[in-house]
Amino acid sequence: MILSIDIGSVAVSIVIVTLRGEVVKKYYDYHHGKAAEKVAEILSEFSNYNIAAVVTPSESEILSSSVQRYNLHRSVIEAAKYYYSDMRALLHIGAARFQLMHFNGSGEFTHSLTSTSCAAGTGSFLDQQAKRLEMDSISSLTDLAEANRDPLPEIASRCSVFAKTDLIHAQQAGYSLSAICDSLCRGLARNIADTLFDDLKVPSEIVFTGGVSMNGSVKRHLSKLTGSSFRVHEHSHLFPAIGAALLHLKKDKTINSASTCDLTSIIASNSNVSREYVYEPLDIRLSDYPDFNTGTNYIFTPRVSNHQGKVQVEIFYDYTGLSRMDCYLGIDIGSTSTKAIIIDSRGEPVAGFYTYTHGQPLNATRAILESVRDLGMTNRMEINVLSCSTTGSGRKYIGSILGADMAVDEITTHARAAVWLNPKTDTIIEIGGQDAKFTCLRKGNVTFSKMNSVCAAGTGSFIEEQANKLGVSLDEYSSLAENSRSPLA
Structure with missing residues (x-):
């Protein structure tokens, strides 16, 4: 039997293939950046099999030189042709890249289109969103998306970071979790279609491989967008590993059931792994980096405002003995975090406040204001706000609620503060x-x-x-x- 190990950017897949090309055991799991440990952990499950050779479609240096290496794309094509001899097009979506390959009537490769270095449209995009939605696995997101029958919100899918904000807004707007998951799958399908399906001759049938091929919602949306039918095999997510084993069977005609392989030598030792470093350590030579720990810091837990985050409070000013402080309040309501500062009449900073927005700018602002009030109460000091201004993406919304004196864009506020300081x-x-x-x-x-x-x-x-x-x-x-x-x- 042949043991094939595929180490991808986020997951490890392992199969055992008989000399007749049959898959008798399979394994697929995320390695979380610790691929060597993951492979070593699961190899014990394969020790009872008579392994004649170990192969891989991966270029990973984690595996030793004793492992036979095969090209990833050749491996995927080999497995696809093994199960679909009449294949004319192949769509492979991995965790980091996706590609559409075309073949002529004789099954020969003709040309392909490939994604850019951006992960939008790959498996990693959905993995990140599943974590943001606090799901236990990508399978949960897939199941909900496939079962959805509700209207879909619009969620940015060109960038996983921007998608985070849209996810939160969709939740606040009352969209169901299944609709949000389905919309994410639709967005991923759109990116794939826009990138790969600009050919006037879109194949009527396409073999679909890679981890994303197991997502029925993505498959459904791709069919609607392209008009093509997508063929998915039960082992489609394992095609790179299966294909490498099949290529080895073609190459090594001497392999037989009596052949054995030492599994203890599969993983390369650290001393044999070459590491090429391109960039030297960064070193600040032309300026000084400020010490952000000069003030007194503490964490405030909101008790009144309904905010899921805590507020970091930093004190810059010694107000000991003051019973009243006249000050000015500035609030920056961003998509990721909400910040505030109070300054005295001379423009000197008194205290700074920081919390994550969590998609709820109003609750985040309430938490900030509660921490300001707590600062005064704790020190038996009246904090008298003479004026309030807002900035950031939520400046108009929060500014109208607070009755702020000004709602100013970030570029203007950056410039004003920078020139004030220097x-x-x-x-x-x-x-x-x-x-x-x-x-x-x-x-x-x-x-x-x-x-x-x-x-x-x-x-x-x-x-x-x-x-x-x-x-x-x-x-x-x-x-x-x-x-x-x-x-x-």
Whole structure:
């Protein structure tokens, strides 16, 4: 028998294929960035089989040189032709890429279309949304989407970060969870159709492989969008591994049931794994990085406002002995987080407040205001707000509720604060949860500004997504990245 191991970007799939090409055992699970540990953990389940050879369609260096390697695309095609000899088109959607391959009447490959480096339209997109919806697995999202009969909300599917905001808005609007899941699948199908199906000759039947092929909702939406019929095999998500085994059977005619293979040598030792580092550790040489821990910090838990998050409070000002403080309040209501600051009549910061918005800007603002009131009550000090201004994506909504004196866009507020702190400021780079902005100033006035559009790569939420994938907190992520060489990504 042949043991085939496919190590993808998010999951490991393993199959045992007989010398007749039959799959007798299979395994599929997420490795969460620890592929070597996952493979080592499950190999014991295959120890009772007489393994003649070990193969892989993966280029992963986790596997040792004793493992026979085969091209991923050739492997997928080989498995697809094995089960569908009349195949004319093949759609493969993995966790990170998707591709549509075309074949002529003789079954020969003619051409293909492939996705870009963006993960929109791949399995990773749905995986991220399932976690945001606090589902135990992607299977739960798939089951709900397939069972949905409710109207669908519009959810951004070009960027997983922007989709987070739309998810929350859809929940607030009262859409059912099944409708939200179905809409996510529709969005993924749209991205695939827009990217791959621009050919005037769309195949009438297409073999559908990869993990996403097991999602009936995506298949249904693809059929509606393209007019094609999609053929899905029960092992379609395992085709790379199966195909590698089938290619090996073709290549090695001497293999027989008496052949044996040592499974203990499958995983490469750390000393044999080559690591190529391209970038040297980042080092701040032209400026100083501020210490963000200079103030007094504490966490406030809202007791009155119905907010699921906590508020981080930072004190910058020694107000000991004051019974009353006249101050000005500024609130920044963002899609990811809500911030506030109170300053005195001289413009000196008194205290800062930070909480996650969680898609509920009103509750987040209530939590902020409750923490401001608590600050005064705890210190037996009256906090008298002389004026209030709002900014951020929720500035108009919250500003109208609070009766704010001003509701100002972020570019203007960034410029005003930067020039106040340093009159010579001529450039501002701001990286938020979903937006990144570059602003130029001259003599305190904005002369140019540019921000990201439909992609949130390079924003705070992007870093948060990667930290979640690796199972580390944002604080740990930052400390692990500092002073570390990095590979080309």
